[in-house]
Amino acid sequence: MNQNIINARVTFRNSPIHILEQFTIKDIENAYEQFKKHSELDECVIIQTCNRIELFGKSSTHNLDKIKKTWASIAGLEEDAFNENIEFVENQEALHHLLKLTSGLDSMVLGEEQILGQIKNSITSARNIKASGQHLNTLFDKAIRIGTRIRNSSGIGRGGISVGSMAVKLAEENIDELKTKKTLLIGTGEVSTLVAKSLQRRGYAFDVTSRTIGRSQTFCETMGGNPIKFEEVLSGFDNYDVLFVATTAPYFLVTYEKITEAMNNKNKGIMILDLSNPRTVDEKVATIGGVKLMNLDQIAEMVEKNMNARLNKVKTIENIISEEVSILEASMKRLDAEPLVKDVFKNIEHLREKELRKALQMLDEKDERKIKIIEELTKAVVESIVSTPMNNIRKASEQGKPDVVDLASKLFDYKKHNQTD
Template sequence: MTTAAIKAAPSPTSSPTVAPVHIVNARVTYRNAPIHLLEKFTFKDIDGAHKAFLKKAGFEECVILQTCNRIEVFAASKNPDEGRLLEEWASAVGLPEKDFANVEVSRGREAVMHLMKLTSGLDSLVVGEDQILGQVRRAVEFSRSGRYASANLSLIFDRALKVGSRVRTATGINRGNVSIASVAVNLAEEYFDDLKSKTIMLIGTGEAASLVAKVLKKRNVNFMVTSRAPERARSFAETVAGTPIPFDSALEMLRKVDLIFTATVAPYRLLTFNRIENAMKNNRRQGMMIFDLSNPRTVDEKVATIHGVKLVNMDQIAELVGKNMRSRMKEISSAEKLIEDEMKSVDMMMKRMKAEPVVVSVFKNVDTIRERELKKALAMLGKKLGPEETKIVEQLSYAIVEGILSTPMNNLRKVTEEGESEELMKIVAKLFKYEEKQQQ
């Protein structure tokens, strides 16, 4: 510890940077609750929830992560009470405590390991997805800005975000699209030189159509959307994307369309052989590509025999998605190896933190003695010393303290990292009256 560090060393009873805390994680995810139940556990007032966990549940730090597939609370305290955490959660969202019986809870190293796997995409519904990394980063930044997370959780989250980024750059865990919509649009991009210059039609307004629309919108591609229910097409266009057109008009203008996505649950053929054959007449120069993403299929399979028409059905896309997913699954062991390597460093860091309150307390106690004896010495010397000489004597006092304490305190930290410090910590605490000071 440097001279400046001795001067600025904080009290172990008030500084979160040295307090030996324990981390707990409570979560409800897609693994243990369907989406419609998951929504009930969501915090409507995220700011108020943070405050409640700190002020009412007795935690010192808190980070809340909410996505469409999970709600998780990471909290840190010297003596974490998981029961109070769940009670406060239940109170905040207005659910009976019995509904929290299946909430997953992890503690200490297990909680940190879960966070590492989470940021690496190993705990996601779609293995290796990138979105979770940004969601975790925004969650911890929100907690920091509100002063709900300080040194302990910040350090753990920084490590987790670092390993999450490293996993994605060092492995193939996020390579290859595993979304039906993304794969379909990618295939269309490969087939046409420039999607933005094409006339595109989306038939359908359900969930599958919404996913396609979002991918197209993200790539700034314009498209028309149609449905047999005109009001649904208008509502879809307003909330998701696309230009709504009446269904009958859509069928009439097929001859001008280059790319069609059908994503409906209609129990009959929307695009028949005759309709597409007629659309390809009249000296049409460019071909047409059709994606049948409907279940059941809504495009006549004979359409594929028409010259200039490329038909891709759900089975073909699912095969590509499966291939990409299998490729990602092969990367899991490599990702876990990187996480384990990072966890070794985190383990040492967490063990070392147990010694910091004692180390800082010892330095502060000894520095109090140094300051007292320095004042005595300077008073005795009186005017015999000038400003320069006084400064040299003061620096000497700092150097003596640091020279005497640095080696034993660093050894205490080292022994703590090796996990063999319990008895030694007790001896040091007793020698320097640390326990007595803590109780005052």
């Protein structure tokens, strides 16, 4: 491939939650600027979810050290923080990984839907601010379509397993008679929706809170639960035995002080499930007597135990992905020849128009019908001469023969800096 597609990632696969959250990129727009400026990438897309921070890039050269260095400076880390956590793949393997992501095969909960929406959002915002270009836009559009098709045909996402349902199951396994306990859900976003659905399905009553009471009320109208004012909750957790916390707050909502205070006022234990990344429950609360704290790491373990039905589909999906990767790779390689092909067509069109104008002036032709015939003739001649070599260049590029594309560039005097993608 003339142009390389790279993927650098830190994910839940090799980093527990307290490590993973350190790699979070806070200012994505600035990160795009930095990666382009300092890491030799001319296109970028960042995918950041609770379970992964991933960078996809396109470049003719690439340098993992520079990527690590830039990422470290953006996240405020030492460069060697990446040594054990970062995974790096390129070209075919990067395409393969993206298809695993869009089809849900790399998710903690196999086949979960959220990742597809998150990838769509990532490419839309990268496209809007022009962080991505022709290569990554095409790649992501295709990968999203393929992933959706794989999900629909395999039914990998069926069966009601989600981060939310696994969190509720975890609570059930750790608490006797969950039905009799007072449960609070903090957050009204996507994950809270999954938790609420699961609580509702199993017949558990629960309170819901978020910064605006209006939002909690709307949430409860569709998802069930009882809306409670945020300030009321924050002033005392002692009313509750189980807390599910799923927010994107950039600080600890559930602090050591608040839980200490709550535990002083109650004579029963409390279980806290922090589903957030970065975490929004201070891990120090686990040191308070009677407090059981669990986070995404324990949910990952629970998921593993519950994945049998979905695991049976993995092999079939892997096979489909392997077939799709070759097709995807060919269309990405084909893109490498597009700037040259576009440039040749543009130059020839320019020449055709110039020569046509000259000829019509010499003929002093005024008859519109005749002018049209002459014009069509010039177009037909150009088309019949240029189409075959251009298609052959595209084909050579698709078949991974960059030498043919380079030779054609020389023959047509194409300069790479003309490139407009």
